Amino acid sequence: MSEPRKTKKKVVAAPSTPSSKTTSTARNTSDAPSNAPVWQASPEAKAKAKNFRLITWTLWILALCVTLFVAFWVLRQEPVNFWLLIGMFVLSGALVIPGNILWKKANILDPASEKDKVKFFVQNQLGAIVSSIAFIPMIVLLFMNKNLDAKQKGIAGAIAIALFGGSLFTGVTTDAPSVEKYSDEQALVVALLGKDEVFWTAGGSVFHLCAEVSDLQQESKTNEIVVGTVSQAHDAGKSRLTKKVTMELKQCGLDPALYDESTGKAVSQLTTPTEGATDGATDGATEESTEE
Incomplete structure (x- = not known):
């Protein structure tokens, strides 16, 4: 064995709050012993995750309201207010993307169990699901609209698709915590x-x-x-x-x-x-x- 390196940085202890714990509750996995410990989030982590999720749901609900506003009012105007439409797309992205980021942080603090596969999938991919619901209807209705010319559809569509891509990027979880x-x-x-x-x-x-x-x-x-x-x-x-x-x-x-x-x-x-x-x-x- 080699000698350990030396650190020039100051080492400080983590805040001494009641930490998360493991229990000896049995886990039903094929390659783990029945007495393997099961990790549990601390009350502080659960509370912080709950706050993140409340903020996220607020942002997501507002984003879905923007989608409804665009679908049932903005795109039904003659002529369509082009700059209002662009603003709504940007606003939707500004609501969905921070919500997705906070949702992921909440899942790191208080992850789901892999035992319930449906819940595990939904909890970790909910950001992508909400992003799709928020943007896809607006994009489809945009290209179907008869009150916008081809150039306007091209500009607005490119912006909407770019924002949708950004929201999907922040919403999809590829290495989900559990x-x-x-x-x-x-x-x-x-x-x-x-x-x-x-x-x-x-x-x-x-x-x-x-x-x-x-x-x-x-x-x-x-x-x-x-x-x-x-x-x-x-x-x-x-x-x-x-x-x-x-x-x-x-x-x-x-x-x-x-x-x-x-x-x-x-x-x-x-x-x-x-x-x-x-x-x-x-x-x-x-x-x-x-x-x-």
Whole structure:
């Protein structure tokens, strides 16, 4: 094993609020032991997620009102007020896109369980669903309208389609958080490090195995590194563990052989999969998204 790197940044503890927790409630997954711990969001995280969702629903409802206004009033005028129409498209995007972003943040704080596949899909793709409902009717009615000439339809259509694309981009979730992924992730950290302790920065999107890793040293937005539990990292809005587990084990002065990249699990979890929280299943610890 190599010596761990040194960090020049200040390491501070995460806020000492009652953290999220894991329980020993059984999980019905084919590759996990029945006593694998199940992650639960803290009351503080749930409250913050609830506020985000309330704001999001307010924005989305206003956006749908814009859609109705465009469909039943703006596009029925003779002649159509072209600049009002453009303004309504822009306003709809200005409502939907921030709502989608807040909805994703809420799902990071308080994710759904993969057990209920319908609820899991809807909760994580609701931003894309609302975006489609808000924009598609307006776009269709725009091109069907007889009171706009071809040039006006081309300009307005291009703007509407661009805004629709932006809303879909922010609404679709490709690597959805879940209770199961968080549970497996926490078990992996404990198996690798012997304790539930991870590190992150305010500007980063993921968390890491120790303060000395290169990604944290290269983060230029802050001179502070926060240390806390996996649950506290999620409470801080960090979506997942870094993808660079093997590299970070080396940089932390730990044996990279502790981690099996092909399975995304700690070796101890592969050899003794029924020893509780430390050796719980970690199939959800692998990730596809990019680093911070």
